Amino acid sequence: MENEKKIRKENVKAAVFRFAPLGGLILLFGIFMALAVIKDINIPYSFKNIVNQSVVVVVAATGAVFIYTLGSFDISLGASLCVSALIGAMAYNATKSLPVMLLTCVGVAVLISLTSSVLASVFNLPVFVTTIAMLSLLSALALVLIGANGTGDVIQVPAAAVRGINNVWFKLIILAVYLGMCVFLFDFMKLGRREKFQGGNPVCAKLTGLNGKRLAIAAFAIAGVGVGLGAFLTITYAPTLSRNTASSVGMDIIISIVFGGMPVSGGARSKIYSAVIGALSMTMLNQIMLALSLDSGVGQIVKAIIFLLVVSISMSNSKGNILPR
Amino acid sequence: MTRTVEIKNMSKRFGPTVALDNVSFEAHGGEILGLIGENGSGKSTATSIFAGMQRCDSGEMLFEGKAWSPVSMTDALNKGVGMIVQESGTVAGISVAENIFLGETKDFRKGLFIDRKRMIEEAQKALDGIGADHIRADAVTGTLDFQDRKLTEIAKVMVKAPRVLVVDETTTALSQKGRDIIYTIMNRMKEEGKTVIFISHDLDEIMEKCDRLTVLRDGKIIRTFEKNEFDPDAIRTSMIGREIEGSYYRADYGEETGKEIVLRAEGLCLGDQLKDLSFELHAGEILGVGGLSHCGMHTLGKVLFGAEKAEKGSFTVKGKAVRNEAEAMRLGIGYVAKDRDTESLCTEASIKDNIAVAGLDRFAVKNFLILPGKEKQYVNEQVQALSIKCRNADQYVSALSGGNKQKVAFGKWTGRRSEILILDCPTRGVDIGVKQAMYRLMDRIRKEGRSVLLISEELAELIGMSDRLLIMKDGRLEKEFKRDPELTEADVIRCMI
Numbered sequence A: 001m002e003n004e005k006k007i008r009k010e011n012v013k014a015a016v017f018r019f020a021p022l023g024g025l026i027l028l029f030g031i032f033m034a035l036a037v038i039k040d041i042n043i044p045y046s047f048k049n050i051v052n053q054s055v056v057v058v059v060a061a062t063g064a065v066f067i068y069t070l071g072s073f074d075i076s077l078g079a080s081l082c083v084s085a086l087i088g089a090m091a092y093n094a095t096k097s098l099p100v101m102l103l104t105c106v107g108v109a110v111l112i113s114l115t116s117s118v119l120a121s122v123f124n125l126p127v128f129v130t131t132i133a134m135l136s137l138l139s140a141l142a143l144v145l146i147g148a149n150g151t152g153d154v155i156q157v158p159a160a161a162v163r164g165i166n167n168v169w170f171k172l173i174i175l176a177v178y179l180g181m182c183v184f185l186f187d188f189m190k191l192g193r194r195e196k197f198q199g200g201n202p203v204c205a206k207l208t209g210l211n212g213k214r215l216a217i218a219a220f221a222i223a224g225v226g227v228g229l230g231a232f233l234t235i236t237y238a239p240t241l242s243r244n245t246a247s248s249v250g251m252d253i254i255i256s257i258v259f260g261g262m263p264v265s266g267g268a269r270s271k272i273y274s275a276v277i278g279a280l281s282m283t284m285l286n287q288i289m290l291a292l293s294l295d296s297g298v299g300q301i302v303k304a305i306i307f308l309l310v311v312s313i314s315m316s317n318s319k320g321n322i323l324p325r
Numbered sequence B: 001m002t003r004t005v006e007i008k009n010m011s012k013r014f015g016p017t018v019a020l021d022n023v024s025f026e027a028h029g030g031e032i033l034g035l036i037g038e039n040g041s042g043k044s045t046a047t048s049i050f051a052g053m054q055r056c057d058s059g060e061m062l063f064e065g066k067a068w069s070p071v072s073m074t075d076a077l078n079k080g081v082g083m084i085v086q087e088s089g090t091v092a093g094i095s096v097a098e099n100i101f102l103g104e105t106k107d108f109r110k111g112l113f114i115d116r117k118r119m120i121e122e123a124q125k126a127l128d129g130i131g132a133d134h135i136r137a138d139a140v141t142g143t144l145d146f147q148d149r150k151l152t153e154i155a156k157v158m159v160k161a162p163r164v165l166v167v168d169e170t171t172t173a174l175s176q177k178g179r180d181i182i183y184t185i186m187n188r189m190k191e192e193g194k195t196v197i198f199i200s201h202d203l204d205e206i207m208e209k210c211d212r213l214t215v216l217r218d219g220k221i222i223r224t225f226e227k228n229e230f231d232p233d234a235i236r237t238s239m240i241g242r243e244i245e246g247s248y249y250r251a252d253y254g255e256e257t258g259k260e261i262v263l264r265a266e267g268l269c270l271g272d273q274l275k276d277l278s279f280e281l282h283a284g285e286i287l288g289v290g291g292l293s294h295c296g297m298h299t300l301g302k303v304l305f306g307a308e309k310a311e312k313g314s315f316t317v318k319g320k321a322v323r324n325e326a327e328a329m330r331l332g333i334g335y336v337a338k339d340r341d342t343e344s345l346c347t348e349a350s351i352k353d354n355i356a357v358a359g360l361d362r363f364a365v366k367n368f369l370i371l372p373g374k375e376k377q378y379v380n381e382q383v384q385a386l387s388i389k390c391r392n393a394d395q396y397v398s399a400l401s402g403g404n405k406q407k408v409a410f411g412k413w414t415g416r417r418s419e420i421l422i423l424d425c426p427t428r429g430v431d432i433g434v435k436q437a438m439y440r441l442m443d444r445i446r447k448e449g450r451s452v453l454l455i456s457e458e459l460a461e462l463i464g465m466s467d468r469l470l471i472m473k474d475g476r477l478e479k480e481f482k483r484d485p486e487l488t489e490a491d492v493i494r495c496m497i
Helices: A002-038 A043-069 A077-095 A098-123 A127-149 A159-163 A168-188 A190-200 A202-206 A212-237 A249-259 A274-291 A296-316 B043-050 B073-079 B096-100 B116-129 B146-158 B176-191 B203-209 B232-240 B297-304 B325-330 B340-344 B351-358 B372-385 B402-414 B432-447 B459-465 B489-496
Strands: A154-156 A240-242 B003-014 B017-028 B031-037 B058-063 B081-084 B164-168 B195-199 B212-217 B220-226 B261-270 B274-282 B286-291 B312-317 B333-336 B420-424 B451-455 B468-473 B476-482
Touching (some): A002 A043, A002 A296, A043 A077, A043 A168, A043 A190, A043 A274, A077 A098, A077 A212, A077 A249, A098 A127, A098 A212, A127 A154, A190 B351, A249 A296, B003 B043, B017 B031, B017 B058, B017 B195, B017 B220, B031 B203, B031 B232, B073 B081, B096 B116, B164 B176, B176 B195, B203 B232, B261 B297, B274 B286, B274 B297, B274 B312, B274 B476, B297 B333, B297 B451, B333 B402, B351 B372, B351 B402, B372 B402, B402 B432, B420 B432
Parallel strands (some): B031 B195, B031 B212, B081 B164, B286 B451, B333 B420
Antiparallel strands (some): A154 A240, B003 B058, B261 B274, B261 B312, B468 B476
8 A cells, every 4th residue: 555655656756757847838838828918918929929939949959859869969050050041041042942942951951960970970079079160160151151142241032032931830830740750750760769778878779789870860860950940940030141140049959958858968768849848938938038028138047047957857857867978 | 793783673665666674684893794685685775875875764773883874975985884886886987096086086185286196106005905906096997897997996995994894796797816806805804803794696605705694585684594504595595485496507418409500600819808719609509608707708799799890700690790789680699798787778768668679670560660559568578578577667777676687688689589699697696586587598598499608707607507618718719518417617617727
């Protein structure tokens, strides 16, 4: 009897930890709704804003979960998104074709991701090391592209060209398709299982026949697709691109993933939904701070405190955490 | 004799699992007390609580007559209680000296800097003091093998001159030289009037070394045997609560193995570990490989699984060359490594994750789609077949006892019905009940026409289970023995040394 009670208690505790990020999101949603009623905020407009602000990060971060699951991380995702968007915009301006722009964005982002992972594989380096080098390289490339385009400090797609697809439903469809693909790969295919095992113990994974380099390349390729889609959505929302486009996306991806309950060391406890929950929570938090008219500096401090809190709780719930590889 | 260690009515739970249920025992100065019991019986839990690794839920502890509640292992060690744990407890990326004085570097401060030279000198003295003078204190710990890392840990504990030393299932990981070092330390402490608590699954060893023997089962104290009461059968029965039924090792002699050669190695060379090694493994055969710890046998296991590449020579499985682990698996090879927690298992993943990952191609629909129901069925079959004690297959491996962890490591390969199982020290750190189950499993595999390459440092196991026994020395094949009821450990040892 007492044993059953203990089992129930343990199961409840595990469920609390498992659903804590979702609970956090629901709590933030509740606070936002309460504030919206009190302060008479236009709710449909705010939701549109939430989707517009979060969709790029959600898409890019969902793909990045594959990288984090391996216990690695990519610091160059924001820069990659910027370069993909710039080249995608140039492709549109050359062809006047939205499908070409989409394919270019995705193709460039995948190519950049593959370059990072293949270089790491060739030089036998941890992948995050090559992503640091890629960050510098891509920042320089963005400047070169803008300079070579001869349109001042920006590259622009005519707003009219993307007006038709700059709507919430189109963005949600893109997100749903990509998220569905990632969930399928992560939870229902061999790849996802192997990625999680590789992240949990690379030595044991090797002695179970898993090829760590191939898994890293696959993870980076999937993340590249997400970054490419993010680049496309960025252009639809803000068709004037500069060197600062998506400058905060890289950091937002990292924060969102951790915020959504992803273990910092990756492995078996990784969850594909972390990115969605994390990015929506972050955007909701931003909206709450806006509603409270908080200074942006205060907002950053609040975010930093919540970030530390989330990481410390997630680490206290799992033994043997290690720094990212 | 003075009571140095007193544990009274200690209880401890891990979630719903009762690890210790009102446990009381004591150990005296000038005594070696043995603790024995099946995996998960509570031996390590009780001693690790006394050594400051964790806290009990209730109960009382006394050390040298005074209330004892260390806040950490370092605290306990500084106050006179040291423990050498079963698995590796060193940090790989730093030097041996830094491991020995981990957290103590302030003692070597010279102004703003650390006097590394003095630290290395002191560490070398500590290593020399326990008889491990072959280890260089300035070496990077990660470059050492399992045994030398374990000896580094021993030096780290002994440098503090503890008055109570807990040796938790350490010796089975060591060669005879390593064991001798620990035995010397234990005997010296006993002569100095200090206390040793010795945990081991090796009944012969524990009966020889200990003055008293306390048996635990399912978190309870079952009985304490005085030296004059030591009787192997009585101790075994106390441990598992029933008499061991049937024979422990294989009882058959003279049975023919299959004629088909499933694995052929020719002229394998790799550094000083493998020197021109050639042999064949037949279908339905258990081929034992033994020798001293550094003879190259562990490297052989890795090479045959494709995890390390031989510099010269070749080996084929059913006529096909093996270049890497994935190919080895495709050709039906399974490999249970010696270093269980690092190489065989992902301890922070569930039982399901560990077993399923090796058998994805067995249950994935069209070899890519994973249906949760099929995965669960596949894993549960292994959990039941191997009698893995767990709440359910979603339980994390880190929460299992050593024996059950080892069963999970087996389950990875038995699930995919590997045709050739390479088992490196498969019964290290497991109790006699689990050992017997594993021996029966090996025998069943043999009878089904599959093959086992059994690498072991336990001669009794090799002699008792193998159809043929290869003895390696300094990387070379020294001698081959055929299965024979007259074969003794002495015959084998003569070739090893």
